[in-house]
Every structure is written in structure tokens, then in C-alpha cells.
Amino acid sequence: VFQITGCETLTWNQIYETVADALGVNLIPYHVASDFLAAAGAPYGYDFEGQLTGDKAASVIFDNRKLQRAVPTMCTSVPFHIGARYALNYILSHPDECQIPDPEFDAWCDRVIEAQEKAKQCFVL
Numbered sequence: 001v002f003q004i005t006g007c008e009t010l011t012w013n014q015i016y017e018t019v020a021d022a023l024g025v026n027l028i029p030y031h032v033a034s035d036f037l038a039a040a041g042a043p044y045g046y047d048f049e050g051q052l053t054g055d056k057a058a059s060v061i062f063d064n065r066k067l068q069r070a071v072p073t074m075c076t077s078v079p080f081h082i083g084a085r086y087a088l089n090y091i092l093s094h095p096d097e098c099q100i101p102d103p104e105f106d107a108w109c110d111r112v113i114e115a116q117e118k119a120k121q122c123f124v125l
Contacts, residue, residue: 005062006076012056015080022085032116040112046105 010018013029020027034052041048067074078086091098 002067002070003062003064004067005064006078006080007064008076008080009061010080015084018081018084019088022081022088030113032112036116037112040115041108044108046108 016029017027034048034057038048038053
């Protein structure tokens with residue numbers, strides 16, 4: 001069994017910045033705690049527990065040494081910023097399949113941001 005990943009080490013912010021660059025837009029990140037998203041999403045049927053708190057809560061560096069021992073000539077040839085453009089080009093060229101609006105989820109995201117902004121205001125003097 002092998003975990004095959006590229007040799008690049010990217011933070012989540014770098015990944016999102018790369019995607020924004022590929023789309024030609026400015027990234028305006030809005031950070032929300034994974035535990036908050038998991039708790040706020042559960043009543044609406046959004047299961048972020050495994051995705052966020054279990055898998056994506058922290059950046060990780062994958063170790064490819066096992067694969068490199070088995071296949072010494074293996075190397076990745078497409079850097080993330082190019083692969084992201086390939087994926088986005090596909091998504092943009094297949095709107096009926098890959099760009100399905102989800103207004104309920106969009107509204108939920110807006111409510112999460114509103115709730116966090118209201119919480120911030122509780123501490124402003």
C-alpha cells in the first residue's frame with residue numbers, strides 16, 4: 001500500500017491562493033475554527049467532523065520514501081499550480097456537471113460568517 005503524493009509542501013493558505021490565482025481573483029480568506037464548523041454544521045446535515053477535525057485541521061507533510069524505495073525513478077512532473085489549472089479548466093468547461101449551485105449551503109456559510117462577526121463585536125469596546 002502506498003500513499004502517492006507530490007513532493008511539494010503547501011499550506012492550506014498556499015493551496016487556496018494558488019486556486020485564486022488560477023481563477024484570476026484575489027483571495028480574501030475567512031478563517032473559522034474547525035470545531036465551530038463541525039458543531040454548526042451538524043444540525044444542518046453537514047458532517048465536517050471527519051473532513052475538518054480529522055483530516056484537514058492541520059497542514060501535513062507526506063513522506064514518499066517508501067514509494068521512492070520501491071520505484072526509485074518515480075517523480076511527479078506536474079507541480080500543484082499547473083495541476084490546479086488543469087482541474088479548474090475542466091470544471092469551468094463542464095458547468096452542467098461541475099458547477100451545480102447549492103444556495104442552501106451558500107446561505108449556511110453566510111450565517112457562519114455572520115455569527116463569527118457578531119461574536120467579534122462582543123469584544124469590541
